[in-house]
Amino acid sequence: MLRHQWMLATAESCTGGLIAGACTDLAGSSAWFERGFVTYSNTAKTEMLGVDATLIATHGAVSEPVVRAMVQGALQHSLAQVAVAVTGVAGPTGGSADKPVGTVWFGWATPAGVHSEVQHFAGDRAAVRSATVHHALSQLATLLK
Template identity: 55%
Template sequence: MAHRQLVKTLAQLALDKQIRIATAESCTGGWVAQEMTALAGSSDWFECGFVTYSNEAKTHMLGVPEALFISDGAVSEAVVKAMAKGAVDNSRATLSVSISGVAGPGGGTPQKPVGMVWMAWYLEGSEVQSRCFQLSGDRHAVRRSAVKEALKGLIKQLAKNTV
């Protein structure tokens, strides 16, 4: 399913459930928020997007504890969970998605190879859900696939939860 159709599905679910959405993006650089706001009327359900590329921005804007970067690294389950919660805590949104990964072409390690992307989704009042993806292709392909998975995850959160 193309990004546009995913956003249309997400918009309808968010409107039906009166949910406002925030994004907390690192390696996707605001692409998820851009896809959402490309749809006319998105101001009725899209709250804001945090583009937090540096660790300092993640701490300052989203409240991610600095200790997590030392213990787990920026591309980790612990960091994306904190980012997702921070996006809701620092906005009027009740649902968020967060993304941190190694888009490449450099920066990968044996433990965190290029294409490794962690995501988390947080619906206020629920447990933070997270998942690690190993995406393939060049930098553009990894980022594009990450956007698609982020949107699919938001739809899944809204489809399974009644608000």
């Protein structure tokens, strides 16, 4: 981030700001961390990031179209050049047959484009959220190499 003089924005649902927290735990992060959006509710996703409510109604909040809209919205509503977004089911409740507890969609936006993927993490709520933070940031580092 520093090498390119890029700033980072985060858009988080299931992690509730833990990714932004992990970033700002690092001394000097103000040189590359621009802002974080905690968009836990569907209304927040729509109001803060501009996610189309129809996308949420059609695909559900935990979906590829929604995470892609979240990450693009984080860029559009910030001064950042890079963004990461997550939406998932941390549990212990809220899962379904097609989106069981531990399902997390990730989105990354860099100057090279938008990337998204789904992961399924095991464990309790804390384990799913911790794994989500780690994966979001490690994949971001890989994409920026």
